[in-house]
Amino acid sequence: MDFLTYFVNGLSLGSIYAIIALGYTMVYGIAKMLNFAHGDVLMIGSYITFVFMSQMGINPIISVLLAAIACTLIGITIERIAYKPLRGANSLSVLITAIGVSYFLQNIALLIFGANTKSFKSIVTIPPLKLFNGQLMISSESIVTIALCIVIMLALTTFINKTKMGQAMLAVSEDRSASTLMGINVNGTIAMTFAIGSFLAAFAGVLLCSAYPTLTPTTGAMPGIKAFVAAVIGGIGSIPGAFIGGLILGVLENLSKAYISAQLSDAIVFSVLIIMLLVKPAGILGKSNIEKV
Amino acid sequence: MKKFLSVILALTLATTLFACGQKQASSTTADANAAASEATTFKVGGIGPTTGGAAVYGQAVKNAIQIAVDEINANGGYNGYQVEYRFADDEHDAEKSVNAYNSLKDWGMQLLIGTTTSSPCISVADKTYADNMFQITPSGSAVDCTANPNVFRMCFSDPDQGAASAQYIDSHNLAKKVGIIYDASDVYSTGIYEKFIQESAGKSYEVVADEQFTADSKTDFTTQLTKLKAANADLVFLPFYYSEAALVLNQAKQMGYAPTFFGCDGMDGILTLENFDKSLAEGLMLLTPFSADATDDLTVNFVKEYQKRHGEVPNQFAADAYDCAYALKLAIEKANVTPANSVSDICNGVKSAMTSITQKGLTGDSISWKSNGEPNKTPKAVVIKDGAYVLAN
Numbered sequence: 001m002d003f004l005t006y007f008v009n010g011l012s013l014g015s016i017y018a019i020i021a022l023g024y025t026m027v028y029g030i031a032k033m034l035n036f037a038h039g040d041v042l043m044i045g046s047y048i049t050f051v052f053m054s055q056m057g058i059n060p061i062i063s064v065l066l067a068a069i070a071c072t073l074i075g076i077t078i079e080r081i082a083y084k085p086l087r088g089a090n091s092l093s094v095l096i097t098a099i100g101v102s103y104f105l106q107n108i109a110l111l112i113f114g115a116n117t118k119s120f121k122s123i124v125t126i127p128p129l130k131l132f133n134g135q136l137m138i139s140s141e142s143i144v145t146i147a148l149c150i151v152i153m154l155a156l157t158t159f160i161n162k163t164k165m166g167q168a169m170l171a172v173s174e175d176r177s178a179s180t181l182m183g184i185n186v187n188g189t190i191a192m193t194f195a196i197g198s199f200l201a202a203f204a205g206v207l208l209c210s211a212y213p214t215l216t217p218t219t220g221a222m223p224g225i226k227a228f229v230a231a232v233i234g235g236i237g238s239i240p241g242a243f244i245g246g247l248i249l250g251v252l253e254n255l256s257k258a259y260i261s262a263q264l265s266d267a268i269v270f271s272v273l274i275i276m277l278l279v280k281p282a283g284i285l286g287k288s289n290i291e292k293v
Numbered sequence: 294m295k296k297f298l299s300v301i302l303a304l305t306l307a308t309t310l311f312a313c314g315q316k317q318a319s320s321t322t323a324d325a326n327a328a329a330s331e332a333t334t335f336k337v338g339g340i341g342p343t344t345g346g347a348a349v350y351g352q353a354v355k356n357a358i359q360i361a362v363d364e365i366n367a368n369g370g371y372n373g374y375q376v377e378y379r380f381a382d383d384e385h386d387a388e389k390s391v392n393a394y395n396s397l398k399d400w401g402m403q404l405l406i407g408t409t410t411s412s413p414c415i416s417v418a419d420k421t422y423a424d425n426m427f428q429i430t431p432s433g434s435a436v437d438c439t440a441n442p443n444v445f446r447m448c449f450s451d452p453d454q455g456a457a458s459a460q461y462i463d464s465h466n467l468a469k470k471v472g473i474i475y476d477a478s479d480v481y482s483t484g485i486y487e488k489f490i491q492e493s494a495g496k497s498y499e500v501v502a503d504e505q506f507t508a509d510s511k512t513d514f515t516t517q518l519t520k521l522k523a524a525n526a527d528l529v530f531l532p533f534y535y536s537e538a539a540l541v542l543n544q545a546k547q548m549g550y551a552p553t554f555f556g557c558d559g560m561d562g563i564l565t566l567e568n569f570d571k572s573l574a575e576g577l578m579l580l581t582p583f584s585a586d587a588t589d590d591l592t593v594n595f596v597k598e599y600q601k602r603h604g605e606v607p608n609q610f611a612a613d614a615y616d617c618a619y620a621l622k623l624a625i626e627k628a629n630v631t632p633a634n635s636v637s638d639i640c641n642g643v644k645s646a647m648t649s650i651t652q653k654g655l656t657g658d659s660i661s662w663k664s665n666g667e668p669n670k671t672p673k674a675v676v677i678k679d680g681a682y683v684l685a686n
Contacts, residue, residue: 002523009515054568107344115348116605117536119569128547139547212512213543214536214566222509257516262505263477 004136006258007251012142014250016211018149019204020227021234021242026156027197029237030173031190033091036098037078038201039224040105045071045202046209046219047113050120060123068202075198079191087187102221109217117216120209141211148207149243152200156239165192173237226253229273235286244284335371335632337362337621338402339380339614340393340417341409347385350610354409354431355380356603357611360595361618371625374632383408387416394420402426403636404625404643406617409610411435411480418444427640429620431613435480439666443640445647446666447613447620447656449582451484454557455532457672458485458580459492462528465685467553467578470501472526474517474541476533477505485532485557501526506537514541518548528553535563542573553578558672562608564680571680578685580672582656583612586682592655609656616654623650 020042027035045067052063082101086094122141129138160166171179172189180186208223209215226249234245249269256268276283339358341351362378370376379400381393390413397405405421405428408414414433421428422441429445430438434454439446449457462468473489476482486503493500502524504517518541521529529545529552531538538560545551556563556579563574565585585596585606595615599607607615621643627650628642652660657670674685 002519005519006516009513009519012515013513050568110344110348115344115352116565116567117349117539118567119539121568121570137548212540214539216536223512253510254513254516257510258520262510262517263507266507266509 002258006254008136008138010251010254011146011247012139012211012250013254014230014247015142015145015149016204016208016223016246017227017230017249018243018246019145019152019200019207020223021231021246022149022152022156022239023197023200023204024228024231025234025236025239025242026200027193028231029239030169030193031083032173033083033094034098034228035194035197036095036224036228037101037105038197039220039222039227040102040109041071041075041078041198041220042201042205042208042224043109043215043217043220044074044105044205045198046120046205046215047109047118049123049202049206050118050209050215053123054118054121064123064202064206067206068199071198071202071205072195075194075201076191078198079194083194084187084190102224106217106221113217115217117214120213120215122210122213123206124210139211141207145207145211148203149246152203153239153243156196165189169193226269229269231283232273233276233283235283237287238283238285241283241285333632334375334377335625336377336379336401336403337618338394338397338400338405338407339378340383340390340397340405340407340413341380342385343380343382345384345386347410349608350432351382351385351409353608353611354407354614356599357595357607357614358406358618360598360602361615365618365622371622372629372631383410383413385410385413387413389413390417391420398424398426403632403639404621405429406431406614406621408433409614411438414438415440425637425640427643429617431617432610435484442664442666443644444666445620445644445662445668447617447660447668448558448609449670449672450667451481452488453667454580454672455485455488455490456492458530458532458555458557459489459496461580461674462498462530462555463496466497467555468498468526468528470524470526471498471528471530472501472521472524472552473503473530473532474514474521475503475505475531476508476511476537478507478509479533481559482533489530489532498528511537512540514544515548518545518550521552522548522550526552528555531556531560534559535561535566539563539566539569539573542577543570546573555579558582558609564677564682565606565608571677574677575679577677578674580674581609582670582672583609584673584675584682584684585612591653595655612655616652616656616660619654620647620650620652620660623652 023038048067048070049063052058052066053060078101082097124140124144126140128140160169168184168189171184172186176186230245230249231242234241253265253269257265341354342348343351343355362376366375381397383390383393390408394417405426408417409432411433414430415437418441422443427443431447434448434451436450475486502521504520531554554577558581560579561581624643624646627646630639630642647662648664654660660668660670662668675682676685
């Protein structure tokens with residue numbers, strides 16, 4: 001029974017990693033860059049929801065939608081100001097810029113919202129699911145998160161495969177210069193990718209803060225890094241891979257906490273990443289590209 | 294793909310190693326003594342994190358010292374001399390703290406209130422010792438903070454809190470089976486934990502489980518709580534800060550686990566968490582030297598002034614820092630030093646005066662100091678009833 005409890009708790013944690021990882025993988029898959037500021041965009045999204053919902057008393061659903069729109073705009077702005085000028089630069093410069101953006105967002109949040117922890121009211125109000133006479137409990141937040149992950153996965157897959165914009169994204173991810181030759185607006189497509197990624201970040205942020213209801217300017221930082229690891233384990237660039245990677249990471253983290261050591265759990269999680277990179281560098285569902293020299 | 298990721302991994306590793314191994318030998322030996330010789334004001338410096346993850350503590354300290362200094366200046370200053378005050382940010386980082394100390398020294402600082410957090414405090418304490426500058430930390434609670442004879446502190450040391458908690462739980466028969474969750478990556482939390490375990494031997498209760506977490510995974514406590522619940526702990530000791538404790542309380546409630554929760558001074562502030570569901574904290578006990586709801590004049594005036602200036606209820610860090618500024622006043626007047634004395638003479642005078650003063654402050658009715666820098670004051674046990682602190686009997 002204990003094992004099952006730990007396992008389910010791991011799934012709950014993993015579902016949060018999964019929903020963050022979806023945004024990471026989406027941007028990486030298409031723009032081929034690691035948006036390390038993703039975790040911080042979701043933190044901003046949570047603060048915006050918090051302001052609308054708790055301080056202005058607006059309906060939670062509307063607050064989340066407003067926050068998602070705001071995050072989309074923030075994502076587009078970040079892309080335009082920080083990443084677009086570096087389009088031709090090597091990936092290391094872009095990565096370092098992303099780290100800079102991450103610190104920038106954290107400190108902006110510190111300036112605007114202050115350092116004090118805010119307590120976030122869960123937007124999910126349905127009662128938790130109880131199994132085996134209440135011995136096993138699945139929190140409503142994790143059910144909603146997993147459901148939303150699946151919806152997002154289906155929506156993204158359909159969008160990419162069935163729409164013109166989606167096809168353009170695929171083309172850009174395959175070969176940027178060839179897409180330009182074929183008349184695809186590469187900058188527009190990449191901006192669109194960021195818009196979608198940031199839109200998703202707002203939802204991830206709200207669900208993260210609903211499940212773990214404290215909000216500080218560094219809320220998004222560590223979950224962001226763990227979600228990145230999840231995306232890599234699942235195969236970065238692969239949408240279902242992000243979901244699977246997230247769940248695996250959450251379960252692994254909780255089981256190692258329960259049966260090995262709470263202090264070692266992060267070390268174990270990151271060693272899995274290293275082993276993964278050695279054994280199957282492309283991740284569980286990733287495609288391995290052979291680089292021609 | 295593989296190459297790219299390995300570059301990132303290597304980079305991450307390199308940064309970590311660099312951050313760990315960094316030992317800066319910075320020594321700006323700008324001599325502040327010369328500048329001080331013709332000064333007519335005391336220059337008091339403060340250090341703490343006003344940005345970054347621990348900013349809440351540094352800001353509290355910075356604001357509270359400012360309030361105290363304004364009051365002191367309005368009433369004639371230290372020993373008849375006005376006080377100039379400057380605060381420097383250290384982002385809760387030992388290296389930056391030493392830099393902040395150096396820049397304050399260049400400004401002409403004669404006495405230091407700081408630093409706010411323990412690990413930077415230990416680094417700066419070695420610098421002040423080398424310069425023989427008097428230092429009082431409001432909230433650096435790690436044992437090593439006051440290892441040097443020129444450093445005193447206002448808050449309890451971590452072991453003192455651990456011992457006091459163990460004695461309180463024992464003498465009030467609060468529990469038969471005690472479970473502990475602590476932050477294994479934090480000196481404050483482990484310091485309390487270790488002493489608590491030591492003191493628990495031969496007490497009326499039994500420690501049935503001790504669980505850890507680390508700074509990198511401080512959101513999910515369900516695993517730790519499940520273990521404590523399985524061990525039937527009827528009291529859970531939480532020697533860490535309130536922002537994590539709020540999550541523990543929330544997750545325990547979702548699991549339907551309701552032991553008595555018991556915290557230390559880091560728990561103070563949980564009721565000021567914006568938007569916090571106060572019913573979660575119902576029955577929570579904590580040992581703290583300061584309670585913002587106390588009704589004595591000193592506390593009421595301080596809380597009112599703090600709220601007026603900063604729009605929030607001051608926490609314990611603010612109270613400790615406020616008391617520090619007044620402790621300096623008492624000690625400076627007792628030692629009868631003036632700004633014209635050298636930094637080292639001020640330090641020697643104040644240091645010996647510290648052990649003979651008794652202060653009535655926000656964090657204790659009669660605070661006195663031992664020569665090792667530790668304060669003597671009684672912790673108050675408070676319990677949360679109907680969303681407010683009530684003194685526990």
